[in-house]
Amino acid sequence: MAEGKKERKSNSEESVKLFVGQVPKHMTEAQLLAMFQEFALVDEVNIIKDKATRASRGCCFVICPSRQEADKAVNACHNKKTLPGASSPLQVKYADGELERLEHKLFVGMLPKNVSEAEVSALFTKYGTIKDLQILRGSQQTSKGCAFLKYETKEQALAALEAINGKYKMEGSSVPLVVKWADTEKERQARKALKAQSQASNAPNNDSQHPSLFGALPMGYVPQYNGYGYQAPGTYGPMQYPLSPMQNQPGFHNMIPTVNQGNALRGITPDLAPRSYAMPPASYVGSAYPAVPGLQHPMAYAGGIMSHRPLSGSPGSVQHAVVSSNSSTSSGTSKSTGGQIEGPPGANLFIYHIPQEFGDQELANAFQAFGRVLSTKVFVDKATGVSKCFGFVSYDSPEDAQSAISMMNGCQLGGKKLKVQLKRDNKQNKPY
DNA sequence: TCATATT
DSSP states (O other), X not given: OOOOGGGGGGOTTTOXXXXXXXXOTTOOHHHHHHHHHTTSOOOEEEEEEOTTTOOEEEEEEEEESSHHHHHHHHHHHTTTOOOTTOSSOOEEEEOTTHHHHHHTEEEEEOOOTTOOHHHHHHHHGGGSOEEEXXXXXXXXXXXXXXXXXXXXXXXXXXHHHHHHTTTOBOTTOSSBOEEEEOOOHHHHHHHHHHHHHHHHHHSSOGGGOOHHHHHHSOGGGTTTOOTTTTTOOGGGOOOOSOSGGGGGSXXXXXXXXXXXXXXXXXXXXXXXXXXXXSXXXXXXXXXXXXXXXXXXXXXXXXXXXXXXXXXXXXXXXXXXXXXXXXXXXXXXXOOOSSSOOOOSTTOEEEEESOOTTOOHHHHHHHHGGGSOEEEEEEEEOTTTOOEEEEEEEEESSHHHHHHHHHHHTTOEETTEEOEEEEOOOSSSSOOO
């Protein structure tokens, strides 16, 4: 089966995918291709677009024919060039999972705690050249009973995987080794987030669970996803070792319960969804006024909060009043929260010391009294989904932003005093 | 502590 040269492009074995951030949304794939080709061989550029609007999301993939070419592109461009219209330099790196794939990296589990690198190496070297091997260890150098291992080629790694996984018991061990492809960084993060989430929802008073977490969760991912992947299906053959030993693995315990938890969260709190907490559509910023149906003048509402609950009073009450204002019906006008809509200059606020439990929605609720809120964004840790306690609020007029500053800056919300100021402006004025 | 985005 000779492979024609024309098919090299689709040779996923050798080619390398790079992720590129800080790409101005107006740039075309052809323009980007031309630019990257100045530095390296590039087969293809794919702009990453919003699924719904098809608008650029400000980043793209670049496919290079080899790792060498990919590295050339990274070295020449990463943090080195700022495209016209971008506020910071290009971010060029291997796309998620590329490194793991290219390194033919395996995870080895169920190692006896007392085996050494040398013993593992002796076993695995039968299947190929080991480029890297590392047993995971805890604080006192105690083995965690697993290791990462890199082979020179995919074929070698696959041979080892198929020969050893579930079949080979190390001396003195009653259970066979587990060998699987190492998780990607993304998978690790997904697991972290799930774990953090499950802990959060096990906590008492979980009625006030972050709404933002629901939307952020990779729930669609859950059913197939299985902790350490010990039950990995199909690709490498069915599991041929007994399941029971896995129950001793920390990862195992997090696996099934977590999945159930996802269902439980939806199941046991049927009132959650109607209150728009669970999986809201991307448009709820403009929808919270109705909490006080007759209220038209924003200041009246703000004044109400401030005067009935002076700053010296209980902070919790303030927060509660604001949050609960949204748990009602929604009304028409919708601007997306997610899609970083910026207002005109002077109408965008940077907010710090946002209460931990606030998501985009709560932030919008707290700030919509002062004008039409175009968008809000609370930043969350990518891995854990935990709020970083800062974010943005955009209005459509600078006057609204000013009144928000005067009313909300220093306002005690949750435990701390909000810091409300104009957002820094990177791009002074846009060129056409 | 200032919009970082993985089809």
